[in-house]
Structure formats: structure tokens, C-alpha cells
Amino acid sequence: MREEILAYYEQDKEDARLREGAGRLEFWRTQEILRRLLPGAPARVLDVGGGTGVHAEWLAGDGYEVEVVDPVPMHVERAGRLPGVTARQGDARALPAEDAAYDVVLLLGPLYHLPERPDRVRALAEAHRAVRPGGVVVAATINRFAGLNDTLVQGNYFLPERRTRVDEVSADGRHRYSLEDPHFTTAYFADPAEVPGEFTEAGLVCEGRYGVEGVAWLMGGVEEWLDDPEHREAVLAATRRIESEPSLLGASGHLLTTGRRLP
Template identity: 45%
Template sequence: MSTEITAHYADGVERTRLTRSPHGRLEFLRTQEILRRTLPKNAKVLDVGGAMGVHAEWLAQDGHRVHLIDPVPDHVEAAAQLPGVTAAIGDARQLDTEDNSVDVVLLFGPLYHLTDPRDRQTAIGEAKRVLRTGGQVFAAGISRYLTLMELGTNGGITQINESDVDEVVRTGRYNEHAGFVETHFHTADELAQELGGFSDITVFGVEGPAWPTLDATNNDEHIDGAIRAARLVETDPHLIHASAHLLARARLT
């Protein structure tokens, strides 16, 4: 991981990202919902790039055995303090985990921080290696249309950054124009194609079409309706990219 990315996360930004706003809480609740539909009981979960353990914590509370891997030392230190969670410094491209040894792999970060497609394939190959037959991988991507929707809603598209927004929509290359580090933004088809070594691949739109309104109004009263809207169109090919984040689920057979 680059020093730029390490520095970005070293300030604790991930500690509150999914709790400090209605949009963040919507993403968190929808991610929980999608995972809980198919997770087996008492699963052995490898949370790769799991940051400070925002998902590892509730997974452990649900009875799963969770080991978290992250390249940022502060993240690992924080996650290791969570009940039922173990944590270690590591890289998605070279997991220190035995073959065929886990039931679930979470990739909630590696596939957008790894901007080289060869690195993404290496990380996916590592997830496949450590999964048991029948195991599941959940891989997150950022929607290629995120900054278009975000900046279009808050009036942030200007003559200065319009070409940057256009580039990420066309190519997936995000160049830090809206305050985040350099990343790769996916389409749903692209994310599914990258998981082509798995079967039963489904890509979900996480937040659905109402998340820009939550950002604009900062109103928790709208979250329930936003969740219901997201659920209704979560795999609709016409609306899946209205979500800020995509979540792919696939199985190793």
C-alpha cells in the first residue's frame, strides 16, 4: 500500500465513517443486511482490509470467528481490542492464511485501493486460495458514478473539475478530485467479471438511489425509506449504479 493511502487512514478516518452521517449509517445497515442473508452460522471469516473492525465487531457479536487483516498498524491495533476479533498486519495480495481454511472472505477495500488490475486479480486469487469449497467472498467496489452523483447533488461540479468527473465515469480512474486518495471505481459488470473464477455471482447496489438526499438533508428520519428503496432495486441493472457502493457476493465451487 502506498504511503499516501497509509497516511490517509492513519488519522482515524475509518473510525466513524459509517456512523457519523445518515448516508454512512445507510451503507452500514445495508451491508449488514446483505451479508446476513447467506452467512453460515459460526463461520470462520477473514476480513481483508477490514480497517478498525467496524464490520468485524458485529460479525463477532453474531457468533462468527473473525480474523482481520489490514496494512495500517493503527487499524490492526484498534481491531485487536474488539471482543472475539483477532487482527494482524497484512496485504490482500499475499495472505498469511492456509489454503482452504476459511468460510468467508471480505474484501471491503482492496479492490478499489488496488488500482492496477493485476493486483486486484492477485488479491482475488488469494481469497479463492484460502476459501473452503462452498465458501463465499464478498467484494466491495465504489460505483463509477459516485462523484457525479455526489458533486451533482451538492453543486460541486465546476468547469475546473468537470473533466475529472467525466474521466472517472468513462474509465474508473479516480484522481483525488473530490478529496479521496487515488482509487479505482467499478461498474457492476466489471466487478462481476473480476470475480469470474467464482460461481453464483451477484452484485448488489448497497445504498440505492436515495443516498444523495440523505447527504443533502442530513436527516435520519429518511433512512428507513432509503433502505426500502435500495432493497427494491438492489440488482436492477438500470439503477444499480445509483448506489455509491457496490457489493458482490460469490461462491467457490
């Protein structure tokens, strides 16, 4: 694992990011999409790059048998303390898993940090190997223009140095680590159109794509809307309505792509 990626996640900000503020939209939408896509519990789930177990926790609460594999030792230690969750250290490109051992394999983070296509395909191929025939693989990607949209919303796009970096990422998807830009680490922002091809190359049949936050994450009042139960349900329903609309897939900050290993 690249040192700058490890250092970024050792700051231990990711768990709180998904449980607080506007990040709750990503968390709740990922949760509701997975609950529709996954087979019923009990089923065996391998959560690759599962971090501190932010999703493993509710999956185990729903009755799934969950194992987290993550390259960050601190993540593994914390996830392993959750009831119903086991955790071990490992790399998405060489999973410590037996063939066809799981009903579901989730990659809700690893593809973010694999800038080279062969590495992404290798991680998906490992998921294909580990999931049973007929089993489900779900992978998350950051959308190509997520950084541009986010910096516009935050007002940072008007800073010349930030604009230059954001425009470079928009051109090729490669977010390059820089000490002058501590907001994120080495990452790849994917064109939604390229993800199904990577699934196919890994041997998976692509079955669906889902924009996680839709356009709601770009609205100035989204954090306050999420605080209000009535407004929150309206936002979630509106985002659900457009989640697979082809013309809007790239507007979302994150995309979930689902595939299946052929029986």
C-alpha cells in the same frame, strides 16, 4: 501500500464516516446484505481490509469468529482490541492465511485501491485460495459514476477544477491522487459490468450483485430520514427492493458482489 493511501487512512476518518450522518446508510445496508449472504454463526470470517473493525465488531457480536487483515498498522491495533476479533497486518494480494481456512472472505475495501485489473484479480484469487470449497467471498467496489453523482449532490461539480477531475474518473475509473484534491486518495471506480469477469478470472462463481445505497444516497434529506426510525426503515426497505435491479446497479455509490468457491 502506496504512501498517499496509507496517509489517507491514518487520518482515522473512515470509522466515523460509517457510523455517523449519511454514511450510516452504507453501513446498515452492508450489514443487512451480509447477514443474508453469510452462513450462520459460528463460522470463520476473514475480513480483508477490515480497517478498524467497523464490520468485524458486529460480526463477532453475531457469534462469528473474525480475523481482520489490513495494511494500516493503526487499523490493526484498533481492530485487535475488539472483543472476539483478532487482527494482523497484511496485503490482500498475498494473504497471511492457510489454504481453505475460512468459511467466508470479505473484501470490503481492498478493490477500491487496486487500479490495475491484475492486482484486483490477484486479490480475489487469494480470497478464493483462503476460503473453503463451497465458501463465500463478498467484495465491495465503488461504482464508476459515484464521484460524479456525489459532486453533483454536493454542488462541487460546478467548480471547474473539480469537474475536470470528476469527468476524467468517469471516463476510465482511475481516481488519481492530487494534493489539490484531498477529498480522496488513489482509487479505482469500477464499471459494475466488469466485476463478475474479475470474479470468474479468479476462479470464483459469481452469484449476485447488490447496490448498497441504491438511489437514496443521492437524496438531499437522507441524513434526516436516517435519524427517524420510521423513515429509516422505509428507506432501507425501498433500497432493498431495487438492490439487484440491473438497470439501477450503477446508480448506487457502492456495489457488493458475491461469489463462491466451487466444492
